[in-house]
Each structure stands twice: as C-alpha cells, then as structure tokens.
Amino acid sequence: MKRVAILGPSTFSEEATRHFLGEDFTYVSYKLISEVFNATSSGETDLGVIPIENTLEGSVHLHVDWLVHEVDLPIRAEWVFPIDMNLIGYPAPEGRMDDSNPFGYIRKVLSHHVVPAQCSRFMKQYLSGAEFEQVSSTAEGVRIVSSLQDPSVAAIGTAIASTNYGVPMLQKEIQDHKDNMTRFLLVGKEASELKSSEDMKTTILVTLPEDYPGALHQVLSAFAWRRINLSKIESKPTKKKLGTYYFYIDIAGSLDSVLLPSAIQEIEAIGCQVRILGCYPSYPYTN
Numbered sequence: 001m002k003r004v005a006i007l008g009p010s011t012f013s014e015e016a017t018r019h020f021l022g023e024d025f026t027y028v029s030y031k032l033i034s035e036v037f038n039a040t041s042s043g044e045t046d047l048g049v050i051p052i053e054n055t056l057e058g059s060v061h062l063h064v065d066w067l068v069h070e071v072d073l074p075i076r077a078e079w080v081f082p083i084d085m086n087l088i089g090y091p092a093p094e095g096r097m098d099d100s101n102p103f104g105y106i107r108k109v110l111s112h113h114v115v116p117a118q119c120s121r122f123m124k125q126y127l128s129g130a131e132f133e134q135v136s137s138t139a140e141g142v143r144i145v146s147s148l149q150d151p152s153v154a155a156i157g158t159a160i161a162s163t164n165y166g167v168p169m170l171q172k173e174i175q176d177h178k179d180n181m182t183r184f185l186l187v188g189k190e191a192s193e194l195k196s197s198e199d200m201k202t203t204i205l206v207t208l209p210e211d212y213p214g215a216l217h218q219v220l221s222a223f224a225w226r227r228i229n230l231s232k233i234e235s236k237p238t239k240k241k242l243g244t245y246y247f248y249i250d251i252a253g254s255l256d257s258v259l260l261p262s263a264i265q266e267i268e269a270i271g272c273q274v275r276i277l278g279c280y281p282s283y284p285y286t287n
C-alpha cells in the first residue's frame, strides 16, 4: 500500500485524509508539517497531505511558501473537509466556576497556528483572558494538556484527540462559521490511482516579464477570452528582491484540454515564466 505522510496523529489532517482516501493507504504521522514535506520529498513516503487554505483566513501562506520554495512536489489531488473546532480541557476547579464566563478559569490555550482566526468570536467572548500558544498541531496541544492535567491550560482540536488523549470536551464546534472548511492538497513525486472526479484543476506559478506594462492584464486575458475560469490568483513575494512577485493561480481545467495549454503558451510568448505546480482532480466534500 502507498504510504501517506500526514500531520498527526489525531489531527484534522488525519481525519480529512482518512475520510477522503479511506483505508487503502498506510498513514504515517509526523509531528511537524516540515517533516511531512521532507518525508514525501525524500521518498520515505509516497505522498503527503498539506492543509493549504481555510474558509476564514484563506491560504496557509507558510505551507504555500514551503510548497513553492522548499520542495519540488507536484500536487496530485485536492479535497475539502469541514473542520469542527472543539475546546478540550478539564472542568473548572472547585470554586473557580464563574457564571459570567464558564471558561474564565482557562489561562492558556494551545493549538495549531491557523486555529485562532477560525475561532476568533468564541475566543474573544470566553477566552480573552487566556494566552494563545501555538504548537505543531491541534493534537499536540491536546497531548500537552493531557500531560499537564492543569485545568487552566486547554486546547482546541479534534474530537478524536479528546478521546485518544483522555481529555474531556469542554465545548463543541467553537469555530466562527458552522461551514468552516479546509482545503487539503495531496502532493507526491509519483501519480497515484485515485477515484475519478469531474472537476480537474491546474495550479501554476506565473512570473511576469519585467518592463512590460499591462502584462498581468494580458495574462488574465489569455484565459478570459478562452473562457477558462481562474478560481484563485494570489500575488506572492519571490523572496528574491523586494517588490518582485509571482502569481499563484488555480485554474479550473486540465492540461489535457485544448485551450489551457494554448493559454499557457500565449503567456510564455509574452515573456512570462510559468511553473506548473500540478494538474489534478478536485473533490468536493461528501459526507
């Protein structure tokens, strides 16, 4: 069975990946997202799963930058998964219950760095007196809470982490929006047999030619007149020189089509550099 590197165990990444890939793969858990990237790059695993975007905050820029700058791993698939954030910790000690704020006794919250932006309303209302400390994953936060056994320290994570580490669930679904979704990318050097999808996507990085006014408009036009839909475009620093950017573009369509390759040829003809990050099936969430 193919080996898949995930941030885990007991994380949202594991939950989402098992839901999507099922049990026909061997899941290898890593504590750090950098280890997921490196394990996939080195061949320790065949594939790796990266959370790349969420409904509320958009791209996970750290992960996009790692994908672009640190590794050469084509995108092989993407899927979307609903993320229910849960406050996980121990009940208030005797005499510490404050009726005006049932979680006022919590002084520190541990979780993955993308979490606060997805739970800002709850954290502002009930955890404004608590310090947020980022840890490598939501599950790592729950593990630390379990080891401390200190009611003043809680975590935000998955229901499975609450069960697996034996830490009670204090409040379910504290995310700001009930339909809070995260998009995950499956990356790997080799293509894998995956279930078919009607929706194909192609992700490219475009660097515009210098001294070419209107180049970006011409790039967008090359897709527009072919009625090729761009589902995302983000300008990101090249990290080479201040004020120089590349454009991370998600395209609805496949390189096997007629028009998409010709659009790419057209923008290369005006001097754009184009790097294909992947052409892959996109899977919506089905429960």
Ligand SMILES: O=C(O)C(=O)Cc1ccccc1
Pocket: 007, 010, 011, 012, 013, 014, 051, 083, 112, 114, 115, 136, 137, 138, 139, 182
């Ligand atoms: O830490 C985790 O559980 C992860 O898998 C990263 C993450 C965190 C929050 C939403 C989606 C993925």
